[in-house]
Amino acid sequence: MDPMKITTVMTTATMEENSAVPHLEKAASTACIMATNFLAPVKTDKQIYENSMLEDDPNANSVVTTTSSEYKTVPRWGPNHKGAQELANLYSTGKRTQECICVGICITLMAVNSVFIIIRLRLENLSSIVIAALCGIVTADFISGLVHWAADTWGSIELPILGKNFLRPFREHHIDPTSITRHDFIETNGDNFMVTIPALCKLTWDFLTLPESEIQRKFLWSCYWWQLAIFVAMTNQIHKWSHTYFGLPRWVVWLQEYRIILPRRHHRVHHVAPHETYFCITTGWLNWPLEKLKFWYILETLIELGTGYKPRADDLKWAQKRS
Ligand SMILES: [Zn+2]
Numbered sequence: 001m002d003p004m005k006i007t008t009v010m011t012t013a014t015m016e017e018n019s020a021v022p023h024l025e026k027a028a029s030t031a032c033i034m035a036t037n038f039l040a041p042v043k044t045d046k047q048i049y050e051n052s053m054l055e056d057d058p059n060a061n062s063v064v065t066t067t068s069s070e071y072k073t074v075p076r077w078g079p080n081h082k083g084a085q086e087l088a089n090l091y092s093t094g095k096r097t098q099e100c101i102c103v104g105i106c107i108t109l110m111a112v113n114s115v116f117i118i119i120r121l122r123l124e125n126l127s128s129i130v131i132a133a134l135c136g137i138v139t140a141d142f143i144s145g146l147v148h149w150a151a152d153t154w155g156s157i158e159l160p161i162l163g164k165n166f167l168r169p170f171r172e173h174h175i176d177p178t179s180i181t182r183h184d185f186i187e188t189n190g191d192n193f194m195v196t197i198p199a200l201c202k203l204t205w206d207f208l209t210l211p212e213s214e215i216q217r218k219f220l221w222s223c224y225w226w227q228l229a230i231f232v233a234m235t236n237q238i239h240k241w242s243h244t245y246f247g248l249p250r251w252v253v254w255l256q257e258y259r260i261i262l263p264r265r266h267h268r269v270h271h272v273a274p275h276e277t278y279f280c281i282t283t284g285w286l287n288w289p290l291e292k293l294k295f296w297y298i299l300e301t302l303i304e305l306g307t308g309y310k311p312r313a314d315d316l317k318w319a320q321k322r323s
Pocket residue numbers: 148152170174270275
């Protein structure tokens with residue numbers, strides 16, 4: 001071969017290689033940036049530190065340093081926040097009575113349905129039952145997120161019936177997150193127990209009235225609804241544990257550490273003002289994927305476009321009632 005031709009071929013190949021290298025480098029660097037953004041924490045330690053209450057530090061050794069004297073006299077969070085005190089005082093006797101009745105009915109129905117289901121459990125259908133139960137738990141996590149998001153984001157305390165009875169605890173919880181740890185079993189669980197009652201009534205009715213063949217045919221669905229009801233009912237107790245940094249039973253800490261129920265550090269992400277993400281509070285399994293899909297943001301944007309209402313307007317109003 002002509003030496004000149006060989007040189008030309010080599011030069012062309014080298015030029016092509018050289019022009020391909022920057023493209024490859026650019027693609028690799030874009031992929032790196034995308035991966036870094038994708039895997040970045042939803043809230044950084046700095047954001048958590050500066051924009052949420054330091055509820056795991058009772059001695060305030062890590063209190064946020066600030067030059068503002070206003071911060072020291074009018075607390076941004078906690079039981080001395082004026083808005084939190086006003087909201088706590090709106091807890092009425094009527095509301096307490098409703099919670100007591102709901103807890104009683106729910107526990108009775110739960111016990112009856114548990115007996116109906118446990119006596120029908122068979123080893124041969126155990127794997128399908130476990131899958132049905134897992135689906136129930138995931139659904140409960142999603143429902144906890146949807147209800148929590150709706151209550152945090154929309155409506156106001158001024159709404160008749162709904163406001164003072166059902167939205168009040170959500171507003172209070174953002175400005176005094178540890179108040180939940182001072183609530184007793186009834187106040188913590190009353191509303192969640194209430195929402196499971198219709199499904200538990202239907203399950204009981206089916207077990208009592210349907211022929212055994214029909215009960216067997218629908219058995220996996222029954223297991224699904226049973227687990228869904230249990231986890232929906234347990235959600236606010238699990239949520240309370242996620243705010244309890246001292247004196248938790250070891251088995252609860254174990255469940256949190258293995259992410260079977262909502263872990264404490266995980267839930268701190270929701271409590272970073274303005275409380276716009278990580279709404280799922282049963283297991284918290286769906287928080288990360290929903291955040292990456294921008295699920296809540298898209299939903300809020302569509303509602304704001306359709307109605308003109310600003311998300312979290314009432315929540316912000318209460319947060320600002322500091323004095
Ligand atoms: Zn919230």
